[in-house]
Amino acid sequence: MKKSLILGLALGLTFVTGAIAADPLKIVYVGKNTGNPYFDSITGGFEDACKQLGCDFQFVAPATAEATSQIPIIEAQIQRGVNVIAIAPNSPDALNQVLDEARAKNILVLTVNGDIVGNEGHRDANILPVDFTKTGPSQVELLGSMIDYKGEIAILSATTEAPDQNTWIAAMKDALANDPKYKDMKLDTIVYGDDQPEKSTTEMESLLSNYPNLVGVISPTTVGVAAAAQVVQQRGIADKLHLTGLGLPSEMRDFIKDGTVKAFQLWSPYNEGWLAAYFADGLSKGTIKNEVGQKFDVPNLGTITILDKNVMNTQADLTTFTADNIDQFNF
Amino acid sequence: MTMTDQTSTPAATAFDAAAPRPRWQVILIRPETMTLLLLILAFVVSSLISPYFLDINYILSSFTIYAEFSIVALVMTMIIIAGEIDLSPAANMALSACLFAWTFQATGAMPLAIVVGIAAGLAMGAFNAVLVIRLQLPSIIVTIGTLTLYRGIAQIIAGDQSIRLPEYFIGINNVLVAGIPVPVIIFAVVAIGLAFILGGTIWGRQIYQIGTSEVAAQHAGIRAKRIKFMLFLAMGFTSSIAGLITASRLGSVRYDLGIGGELQMVLMAMLGGTYIFGGRGSILGTFLAAWLLSVISTGMLTAQWLPATQLCVLGGLLIVSIIATNFIYSRTQR
Numbered sequence: 001m002k003k004s005l006i007l008g009l010a011l012g013l014t015f016v017t018g019a020i021a022a023d024p025l026k027i028v029y030v031g032k033n034t035g036n037p038y039f040d041s042i043t044g045g046f047e048d049a050c051k052q053l054g055c056d057f058q059f060v061a062p063a064t065a066e067a068t069s070q071i072p073i074i075e076a077q078i079q080r081g082v083n084v085i086a087i088a089p090n091s092p093d094a095l096n097q098v099l100d101e102a103r104a105k106n107i108l109v110l111t112v113n114g115d116i117v118g119n120e121g122h123r124d125a126n127i128l129p130v131d132f133t134k135t136g137p138s139q140v141e142l143l144g145s146m147i148d149y150k151g152e153i154a155i156l157s158a159t160t161e162a163p164d165q166n167t168w169i170a171a172m173k174d175a176l177a178n179d180p181k182y183k184d185m186k187l188d189t190i191v192y193g194d195d196q197p198e199k200s201t202t203e204m205e206s207l208l209s210n211y212p213n214l215v216g217v218i219s220p221t222t223v224g225v226a227a228a229a230q231v232v233q234q235r236g237i238a239d240k241l242h243l244t245g246l247g248l249p250s251e252m253r254d255f256i257k258d259g260t261v262k263a264f265q266l267w268s269p270y271n272e273g274w275l276a277a278y279f280a281d282g283l284s285k286g287t288i289k290n291e292v293g294q295k296f297d298v299p300n301l302g303t304i305t306i307l308d309k310n311v312m313n314t315q316a317d318l319t320t321f322t323a324d325n326i327d328q329f330n331f
Numbered sequence: 332m333t334m335t336d337q338t339s340t341p342a343a344t345a346f347d348a349a350a351p352r353p354r355w356q357v358i359l360i361r362p363e364t365m366t367l368l369l370l371i372l373a374f375v376v377s378s379l380i381s382p383y384f385l386d387i388n389y390i391l392s393s394f395t396i397y398a399e400f401s402i403v404a405l406v407m408t409m410i411i412i413a414g415e416i417d418l419s420p421a422a423n424m425a426l427s428a429c430l431f432a433w434t435f436q437a438t439g440a441m442p443l444a445i446v447v448g449i450a451a452g453l454a455m456g457a458f459n460a461v462l463v464i465r466l467q468l469p470s471i472i473v474t475i476g477t478l479t480l481y482r483g484i485a486q487i488i489a490g491d492q493s494i495r496l497p498e499y500f501i502g503i504n505n506v507l508v509a510g511i512p513v514p515v516i517i518f519a520v521v522a523i524g525l526a527f528i529l530g531g532t533i534w535g536r537q538i539y540q541i542g543t544s545e546v547a548a549q550h551a552g553i554r555a556k557r558i559k560f561m562l563f564l565a566m567g568f569t570s571s572i573a574g575l576i577t578a579s580r581l582g583s584v585r586y587d588l589g590i591g592g593e594l595q596m597v598l599m600a601m602l603g604g605t606y607i608f609g610g611r612g613s614i615l616g617t618f619l620a621a622w623l624l625s626v627i628s629t630g631m632l633t634a635q636w637l638p639a640t641q642l643c644v645l646g647g648l649l650i651v652s653i654i655a656t657n658f659i660y661s662r663t664q665r
Contacts, residue, residue, distance in 0.1 A: 067585060068581050079384075
């Protein structure tokens, strides 16, 4: 009698807990590469949001940011039965087939922090920190203001295939060519540091040797701008060569404080992870619809609108960091 | 003359041959057995570290990432057995694929492009062969040089961009025959063919003899130089085919296609029990080793292990296999 009572209770409990604990939403974020501190912030946003929402989050990334390095990882995630694949793509088109495979299995595909330019049909939605078409001109304006809008400049980018880099560079070239304000600024060359600290350092040093009249460098990648700042600091040429780019406050703090870099820009990567998690959760529960023009509220971020091509931005403009405000930020 | 005392139980003197090893020892105690055991262990461990691993379709489709290198590794095994080494196949794959894509982009004719790609692979193999055999340079140095050369030419042709291929060419790894992806079938067919050549034909025997001692082989009338020349050509041909398969799988061609692949191929040959100094090895070993590498890598990937951890495991595996191979060969030295 006692045994069957206990058995019955146990069975009952499992049913009850089964009903309470529904399968948590499984989200995975595929970064560009490991060892890149930038993605720690986005991961932080995802993790904190998932703690509040009760979803299951993991971060994975390939060893190098080559165009096809993420394909085996995405296939493994499909095999593991995740519900949401969020990815910072290393190539605009190499992932088309594997992302289609994921969507065929009802996995939500979000591109976070970059988009598969020209191939947007292969993903469900895109989360960007700011309007990427404005990033390039903002960076050119920031550098221009430091060099009196005249002189030779260069760009130290990441990988040649990265869709976000190419969007910004195209807009920078456009601004330099067409905006009369920048008529005395000349773009000498673009070099690629592959988001590796060693290669970025070598490319920066080669820029300094090959272009002795260089007065400014834009490095729209956190790995690149940190490596370039290191080179400028070591050589002590901060007054002759003005460096700016997209950098993490935590990595650039020393360089700002000692004057190596006067200002740089970024956004809050944390918010991208936060928004992506809330968006995925809302979609899975049916409270958000993935349609252009839809508006929804996210705690701490206010109202988010889904823009053309299913793009969402977490903030309106780039944040500019200088010696005055850098201590307010701790990412 | 007194005869040696013939007693009823002749004592083994120094001139008596040692008793032959029992047959079961000959069949079982060899490096390929170690590879097989490691493969079984890899399956077990991979299923334990991730519940999603044990799915035959997933395992087969994950192998397609390694299939191209595996096919070339089979020919690499024959070259290593013959006492040489070729470190240029990955660069060969890239340059053949780049020339193929560039020809297609320029002319739009797929058959012509394929012919150009394969001809390029053969030419590169021939270049290696001439340097190693006619000029008698050490193959390791030559092929390190040509690997850099071919990769560089590929970068000149393709630049930093990728050349996209037409839809009908893409996705050979998704084409299934009887549920098995085509590259895996190609790998199995090539393995069976080469195993037959290496184990069952006179040339195969001669390759082992050349690897054991080239001078002795030449004195025995074996045309060592011709056979080695053919092997390098075969390597070039196989690399270009592998390059085309890779291009189909990735959908586009870049100069860094297959970068680092030569080390994976040598790893497969070593894990399969091929003796680095030549003279011993087998296709079966490399076949099992390719699966071993694929199973371990896929298992670690599905279990979300960090890339750094995966590298450590692969490195440890290589060291273990080299020690075990050498141990087995030295103990069974006859």
